[in-house]
Amino acid sequence: METALDPLETGLREGEDVAKSPRQLIWERFKADRAALLGVLLLALLSLCAIFAGVISRDLIHHGANQLFETQMLNQFGLPNGPNSHFWFGSDSEGRDLLVRVLYGTRTSLFIGVVATGIAFVIGVVVGLLAGYFGGVIDTLISRVADIFLALPLLLIAIGIVAACGTSARGCLHGTLQPGLKLVTIIIALFSWPYIARIVRGNVISIREKEFIEASRALGATNGWIIRREILPNLVAPIIVYATLLIPNNILFEATLSFLGVGVPDQTPSWGGMLRDASGVFDVAWWLMVFPGLFLLATTLAFNLVGDGLRDALDPKTSR
């Protein structure tokens, strides 16, 4: 690995002697990464789909997400009909408009990806900061709990929890956990915070010993001040990158649960659920397998592209 910085990396070119701020440099590197820009574009399009799913299906397509078109879209054997001018993506095996369901599916996936990762993010950052900054017993305790979470076969446990909470309409823990989107979000968040906590802890431990922390403490700064003003700003880069790369994992996790039939209920359109539907009829209804899968792939790919781009932009050493 070359340590010498070439002119492009320092942002200085000939005939230009104004130093650029780190933020400008990051932005310049990110802009130069075409793959990452493609990811941003894809994410923008998908967000539009999610935001306007209701408007598009109500006012342009005039089909509801759970509206049945059995007479038009199911043939005499009860099998779904393929794409036509009114149903661009064809129909699912119940006779519902697949295009509308795929559009609404964007909402489900992005919701899970952002909210579950968001919750995991908050827990992970707080817990990781405590463990890394204070060390000692707190650190040992937190690290061990995180290790246990990482050692468990997540999908298996999730299936067990969903089986206990999701199969009856009453939910579990005296009705506090209802089956559905919320339960799935909570389970995913519960199992993904340790990843973030580990990254945060590792970074905090290395920052904690730096001179500027000592200087701050010498000036009389409290622990709270040091954490908020000295440590957190230095954590922003690694956490953002990691969270962006965790989102596609969590989206895939929800899709997997729904594919297995233990995720969100059928009324909530989910790409994983649609692929579950497709798995029964994939030999006669290719559209049912292709469209939700392509959207799912586009979403995870977009987040991965942006995440990789951010990592390279924030830390030029990794782009080899």
Next chain:
Amino acid sequence: MTRYVIRRVLWAALVVFVVTLLTFAIFFLLPSGDPAYRFAGRQPNPQIVAEIRHRFGLDNKWYVQYGIYVKHLFLGDQYGWPGLGFSYNSREPIRTELANRAPKTLSLAIGAAILWLAMGISIGVVSAVKRRTIVDRLAMGFALFGVSTPVFWIGLLGLYVFWQRLHILPGTGYVPFTQNPVQWFLHLLQPWFVLALLYAAFYARMTRGSLIEALGEDYVRTARAKGLSETRVILKHGLPASLAPIATMFGMDIALLVGGAIVTESIFNIQGLGYWVIQSVFTQDFPVVVAIVFVGACAVVIMSLVVDIAYAFLDPRVRYT
């Protein structure tokens, strides 16, 4: 070294303990009413229900039930060791059925693990050696797709293309090795690839990263300066050092393998443990769910214990105290 092994074993025991608590909690928080009603006939009268509850030990306090549960797990019950109870649906002991299904899941998991290590490491090495060439770009493009693609989607597409359209590969199902090794292999070929793809992609990325780093080290320069061939430099000097993080990662990823097997089994209709657990969720056969979650979690803990200890023996630098 001994201290490390002891500590590692104690840690595994603690994780197993947490697993018993978790699986018991799943069972105990079970919402869909009293399992006794399943056995009490069409018109359950309270007396019969109470009797069944007593017979199953469901009338005990929860900690007594937990004690009996753990005792059965480790000491065995009336069906033998380990005491996993019986299935609500078939009324057969779970351990018999488990022994029937385990070979299918093991065939799938072991084959996939071999494939993912082989694919991941070789792609990573080629990519690192041919860094910044078209080969590298293609390999990393593959890796990016690998980490982004939903496993079950690839599985369905594969079945559609290779089975329905091209008729090259047999479709779903499982043929025991003892019955017909060739069919066993052909039936498992697609499931192996599907299960291995995601991790092969991860490992390719990691191998590439750490090999590039290793090739920049001084000892590699020394090896080159000695006049060794480039192949030898990479295989004997660069690669061993860069495989260290892969080995650690593999110990942790076994947990993910179990999860991936559930999905793969349900796509390819391999009636192994993963298939069984999903079926049992739908038929509310909770003892089976709990038993498989427990056995799966224990398998993961033991496997990563073995990998970690083997790794500590193989790598002289690892001397945890």
